[in-house]
Amino acid sequence: MARTVWYPGHMEKGRRRLAELASQVDVFLEVRDARAPFTTSSPLIGELAKLKPVCVVLSKRDLAEEEKTKLWIKELSKLYPTFALNLRRGVPRKLTGKLFEICKNRPQWRELRVAIVGIPNVGKSMLLNALIGKKASKVGGIPGITRGVSWYRSGNLLVVDSPGILDPKADRETHAMLTWLGCSKADVVGDHETLALQLLEFLRSSGSIYRLLEKFSLSFSEDKDVAEYLAEIGRKIGALVSGGDVDLTRAGQYLLERFAAGKLGFFTLEMP
Structure with missing residues (x-):
């Protein structure tokens, strides 16, 4: 709920x-x-x-x-x-x-x-x-x-x-989308990694994830889950920690900031 x-x-x-x-x-x-x-x-x-x-x-x-x-x-x-x-x-x-x-x-x-x-x-x-x-x-x-x-x-x-006013009855899904657009803060409903994964899943379900992946020279595959895509994006931007593992928090933050700023292509997230 x-x-x-x-x-x-x-x-x-x-x-x-x-x-x-x-x-x-x-x-x-x-x-x-x-x-x-x-x-x-x-x-x-x-x-x-x-x-x-x-x-x-x-x-x-x-x-x-x-x-x-x-x-x-x-x-x-x-x-x-x-x-x-x-x-x-x-x-x-x-x-x-x-x-x-x-x-x-x-x-x-x-x-x-x-x-x-x-x-x-x-x-x-x-x-x-x-x-x-x-x-x-x-x-x-x-x-x-x-x-x-x-x-x-x-x-x-x-x-x-006038002051910016958010809906006091907004649910977590609404706040997630607002975060993707830069209208709310990530820590309101989660963390950068979780919200980035949710964004990728949303774009995949709407059939538009391939356009975002192209910005990172990545290709879409039905066999991959969104966590793999986020890890690949992290490698592309050099978001690594010691040992060569991907810093998923940093990768998620980068993805969210770039998406909100419109640096990853043209996207409309909802229809009338």
């Missing part, structure tokens, strides 16, 4: 802050990882959508499988305006245009107020920087605006980032 794990106190503080922000912003801009748009969704998005309009950005589009990303856009667009972006290339005008469009009933005498929300490490800060640009200025002392959070003004946009 899956167990609920890891819900730090600062997450509860973040929930309260988001509830307070809801009365001060015009729209929530939720960021998800394009490689797992369901698992990386904010646990609060349903609540927030009842309060203000929501627009979804699938970040790290360049790390996901393009055809599957298109399917996700089509599916999520049934609920919210959805965009998939490579944030290194900036934010397209059609996104900012959509934000103004869905908030056309806001008071026109002031700027559009946007809160960026999402779980940890999905790209919220990168979206903030891409959205406001280099000419943005940090502001404070605005009547009716929460103190203790950083607001940034760029033209007729006023944008605030």
Whole structure:
């Protein structure tokens, strides 16, 4: 049976802050990882959508499988305006245009107020920087605006980032996938070796492990188990201890870090 794990106190503080922000912003801009748009969704998005309009950005589009990303856009667009972006290339005008469009009933005498929300490490800060640009200025002392959070003004946009909040009811399998994506820590649900083996098993069951193995010049064989693959990867990167044995912890950490960073190819871990 899956167990609920890891819900730090600062997450509860973040929930309260988001509830307070809801009365001060015009729209929530939720960021998800394009490689797992369901698992990386904010646990609060349903609540927030009842309060203000929501627009979804699938970040790290360049790390996901393009055809599957298109399917996700089509599916999520049934609920919210959805965009998939490579944030290194900036934010397209059609996104900012959509934000103004869905908030056309806001008071026109002031700027559009946007809160960026999402779980940890999905790209919220990168979206903030891409959205406001280099000419943005940090502001404070605005009547009716929460103190203790950083607001940034760029033209007729006023944008605030929010704390990354994980689902307090997330099970170990969910946290494992979040770790593969770099959104959670390995020690939350296991260790580097175990999580790396789970990743390899997941990719094998989905029929995509061969693409990862190719990055290490390794070939797939039905006769090998994932522990053998991890050992071979360890040898390839020189993760050895005295006597020539493979340091599986080091090999697992390397694999997880490279996978999360998108250095091992394009992968989408779930379908709509």
